[in-house]
Amino acid sequence: MKIIMPLATAAFSPALPATRRPLLWAALLFASVASVTPALADNHEELPDVTTTALTGTLHMLQGRGGNVVASVGDDGLLIIDNDYDNMALAYEAALTDLAGADANPLFVLNTHWHFDHVGGNLFWADRGAVVVAHSNVRQRMSMRQEMPAMNRVLEPSPVGALPVVTFGDSLALHFNGDDLEVQHYAAGHTDGDSVVYFTAENVVHMGDLFFKDRFPFVDIGSGGSVPGYIAAVQAVLERVDGSTVIVPGHGSLASRADLESYLNMLQITSAAVSEKLAAGESVEAIAEAGLGDAWTTWGGGFINEATWISFIANSQ
Ligand SMILES: [Zn+2]
Numbered sequence: 001m002k003i004i005m006p007l008a009t010a011a012f013s014p015a016l017p018a019t020r021r022p023l024l025w026a027a028l029l030f031a032s033v034a035s036v037t038p039a040l041a042d043n044h045e046e047l048p049d050v051t052t053t054a055l056t057g058t059l060h061m062l063q064g065r066g067g068n069v070v071a072s073v074g075d076d077g078l079l080i081i082d083n084d085y086d087n088m089a090l091a092y093e094a095a096l097t098d099l100a101g102a103d104a105n106p107l108f109v110l111n112t113h114w115h116f117d118h119v120g121g122n123l124f125w126a127d128r129g130a131v132v133v134a135h136s137n138v139r140q141r142m143s144m145r146q147e148m149p150a151m152n153r154v155l156e157p158s159p160v161g162a163l164p165v166v167t168f169g170d171s172l173a174l175h176f177n178g179d180d181l182e183v184q185h186y187a188a189g190h191t192d193g194d195s196v197v198y199f200t201a202e203n204v205v206h207m208g209d210l211f212f213k214d215r216f217p218f219v220d221i222g223s224g225g226s227v228p229g230y231i232a233a234v235q236a237v238l239e240r241v242d243g244s245t246v247i248v249p250g251h252g253s254l255a256s257r258a259d260l261e262s263y264l265n266m267l268q269i270t271s272a273a274v275s276e277k278l279a280a281g282e283s284v285e286a287i288a289e290a291g292l293g294d295a296w297t298t299w300g301g302g303f304i305n306e307a308t309w310i311s312f313i314a315n316s317q
Pocket residue numbers: 113115190209
């Protein structure tokens with residue numbers, strides 16, 4: 001089994017302006033070239049890189065261009081959580097074949113939410129026999145045209161074959177490869193269809209986009225997200241994890257409970273500060289102009305800068 005440690009840990013976003021994507025893409029390829037094994041490079045020269053990191057037991061994290069992916073590989077077969085952009089499917093197939101051997105088709109594909117940097121491979125894997133599972137709001141949003149004004153994007157309805165075929169409301173239990181998975185929905189956070197997947201035996205959690213490690217989050221208010229709901233979800237996850245839990249964020253590198261506490265701290269302090277200023281009559285523009293202070297500068301280094309984060313807080317009031 002080849003284990004390739006990630007070199008690039010930046011969050012890659014669906015929201016990047018199209019003009020910036022080729023540059024970033026080139027940068028990622030350049031940064032990652034050292035991590036491609038010769039065999040993989042020989043066989044799949046044309047494929048984008050997917051880095052694989054062993055977590056614990058049957059679990060692995062895979063990182064390409066979009067949201068982080070977790071794979072469970074064991075006696076029951078293969079299960080994956082999220083699957084990046086649609087044009088990454090062949091690269092993931094190669095990476096999963098490295099992990100699981102020739103029969104690398106997942107039996108189950110779980111979606112943490114509907115965004116296209118997390119569910120882009122649904123059709124590819126469903127065509128190969130996977131059962132796609134998600135919260136009912138994921139199926140509903142993928143079924144309909146979606147406008148994302150904050151990202152200046154419009155998404156046409158997904159093909160029927162890409163839609164989740166098993167949907168749930170509050171939670172779902174799945175028993176696979178010797179572990180008991182608890183898939184818990186959190187309302188009105190990043191979207192209205194966010195799920196966190198708890199691998200209870202392995203003590204690994206995939207948080208989807210309820211966690212952008214060390215970065216201000218994207219809160220998709222047009223998809224039913226809200227900053228207060230987002231904070232409540234992060235608090236709820238913190239109550240369930242311990243110091244040994246391995247936390248996989250939607251974007252960014254592997255994280256610990258301490259990282260998630262730091263994230264919650266940022267969310268609470270910055271949103272309270274902005275809310276206070278709004279209540280005192282300050283405009284969003286004036287708050288953005290003044291800034292949040294030096295303590296939070298590095299959090300704006302991802303695709304959500306400080307002004308955008310302030311606007312999410314204001315639009316959640
Ligand atoms: Zn998302």
